[in-house]
Amino acid sequence: MKRAFTASAALLLSLLPAGVLAKPVTDCALRDAPFSTESPIVDLLLSPPAKAMLEADAPEIFTALPPRFFTTQAPTFAAILNVKALAKMKNLPDDQMAALDAKLRALPVTAADKVARCARYDDDRPTIILPKGKPRLLIFEKINGFRDGPSVDAARAAFQAMAQRKGWAVVVSDKGGVMTPALLRQFDAVVWNNVSGDVLTLAQRAAFKAYIEQGGGYVAVHGSSGDPSTFWPWYVDTLVGTQFAGHPMDPQFQDARVVIEGRSHPVAAGLPGEWVMNDEWYSFTANPRPGSTIVAMLDEGSYKPGALAMGDHPIAWTRCVGKGRVFYSGIGHRPETYAAPHYVTMLENAVTWASSRRSACPPVTPPAG
Numbered sequence: 001m002k003r004a005f006t007a008s009a010a011l012l013l014s015l016l017p018a019g020v021l022a023k024p025v026t027d028c029a030l031r032d033a034p035f036s037t038e039s040p041i042v043d044l045l046l047s048p049p050a051k052a053m054l055e056a057d058a059p060e061i062f063t064a065l066p067p068r069f070f071t072t073q074a075p076t077f078a079a080i081l082n083v084k085a086l087a088k089m090k091n092l093p094d095d096q097m098a099a100l101d102a103k104l105r106a107l108p109v110t111a112a113d114k115v116a117r118c119a120r121y122d123d124d125r126p127t128i129i130l131p132k133g134k135p136r137l138l139i140f141e142k143i144n145g146f147r148d149g150p151s152v153d154a155a156r157a158a159f160q161a162m163a164q165r166k167g168w169a170v171v172v173s174d175k176g177g178v179m180t181p182a183l184l185r186q187f188d189a190v191v192w193n194n195v196s197g198d199v200l201t202l203a204q205r206a207a208f209k210a211y212i213e214q215g216g217g218y219v220a221v222h223g224s225s226g227d228p229s230t231f232w233p234w235y236v237d238t239l240v241g242t243q244f245a246g247h248p249m250d251p252q253f254q255d256a257r258v259v260i261e262g263r264s265h266p267v268a269a270g271l272p273g274e275w276v277m278n279d280e281w282y283s284f285t286a287n288p289r290p291g292s293t294i295v296a297m298l299d300e301g302s303y304k305p306g307a308l309a310m311g312d313h314p315i316a317w318t319r320c321v322g323k324g325r326v327f328y329s330g331i332g333h334r335p336e337t338y339a340a341p342h343y344v345t346m347l348e349n350a351v352t353w354a355s356s357r358r359s360a361c362p363p364v365t366p367p368a369g
Helices: 041-045 049-057 059-063 084-092 094-106 113-117 149-166 202-213 233-240 335-339 341-355
Strands: 004-006 127-130 136-140 167-172 189-192 217-221 244-248 255-261 274-280 292-299 314-321 325-330
Touching: 041 049, 041 084, 041 113, 049 059, 049 094, 059 084, 084 094, 136 149, 136 341, 149 167, 149 189, 149 335, 149 341, 189 341, 202 233, 202 325, 217 341, 233 314, 233 325, 274 335, 274 341, 314 341, 325 341, 335 341
Parallel strands: 004 127, 136 167, 136 189, 189 217, 217 325
Antiparallel strands: 255 274, 255 292, 292 314, 314 325
């Protein structure tokens, strides 16, 4: 069953089919993958033999984090963690992990395992009718990993306010089924709103990748930069250009100086050269500068990154992926950031830039050093 929606300027529509039973998903990326210490924890917990093996051979895993991190109902931290990462946290011996990995890989992946692994995905496909002549924006909010409700809600409200000011047509969906070629081609840009966890099936991945490479726009904030364990290399390596590595916890929220590097970039229009704001400051596994145009940097001397110091620390940047325009910002854990005037200006500029096929990607910033 399909439902039709029309969107007018500044109207937010939630594509959450009520009372509709979707067909089970069968093409999730890890459906046939062998059990291993690199599997998402949730897939091990969903298998009684794999869970029993964990409990017997590595019980320390379950004390690495609070019990709420080990739920099997999405959204769950267990979807963005693996045994290898938790073993490092607990300083477990390599030989113990190697033996556990071998035992896990020897387990058969049953039909029931495949069903359980794919259950957190969906293929709900709404029918969308959008007005012509207006920038059209999809705000995508499917989350299988960590969902910070206040951040998601505040970001959505900020984009809604932008739509009211700018005359955009906006649709909101937390369903992976919106990622089809026919639906995506109706949008000028897709915003990934603090998306965490692997959320797209193989067909949906292919549709979204083609949409970007063929000229679609992508804007993503904070938690959308990948997770401690990420299972779609193209997304982190090519689209975003790096992956979340961590953030300080002592304290978690700090004042830091944001410095605009790409002052001539359209995303920086109307912004001061620098400002101080309070947030949870991400560090990344690799510097995204190669292949990116850096819009904003963090002054690491203005806060305490600790062991997560990067030295050269981009926090917002753009990329060209095929014909597509990509913007990512690591700012945005605290709901208050989405009401901060300078950040609102940056995000509004980013959507305007990413959603226009007339926008050109400026020359790539050369690597530091």
